[in-house]
Amino acid sequence: MIVTAAYKHDLLITSCINNEVQIFNRILYKIMKNKDNVRILNHEIIGENFTHCELHLNATGKIEVLKLMSQKIFQLFEVKKKHPVIFK
Numbered sequence: 001m002i003v004t005a006a007y008k009h010d011l012l013i014t015s016c017i018n019n020e021v022q023i024f025n026r027i028l029y030k031i032m033k034n035k036d037n038v039r040i041l042n043h044e045i046i047g048e049n050f051t052h053c054e055l056h057l058n059a060t061g062k063i064e065v066l067k068l069m070s071q072k073i074f075q076l077f078e079v080k081k082k083h084p085v086i087f088k
Contacts, residue, residue: 003065043064049061
């Protein structure tokens with residue numbers, strides 16, 4: 001499982017750092033989209049889930065990421081019903 005890079009919430013969305021994060025995430029998707037054994041976790045975590053330095057997650061942010069990860073893992077083990085192809 002690969003987690004996308006987070007934006008710096010204390011900066012404007014149009015800042016050069018956030019633009020680089022967006023470019024990085026886009027390249028990450030391009031490289032990993034054809035890999036069957038890789039899942040990308042795109043987290044949209046709000047600024048209040050980070051510490052005062054806006055670099056590390058605080059306790060609630062870590063819980064949010066863990067919830068998202070567990071949802072992705074459970075999706076891997078879901079039984080998908082496949083409909084058989086019937087020929088005449």
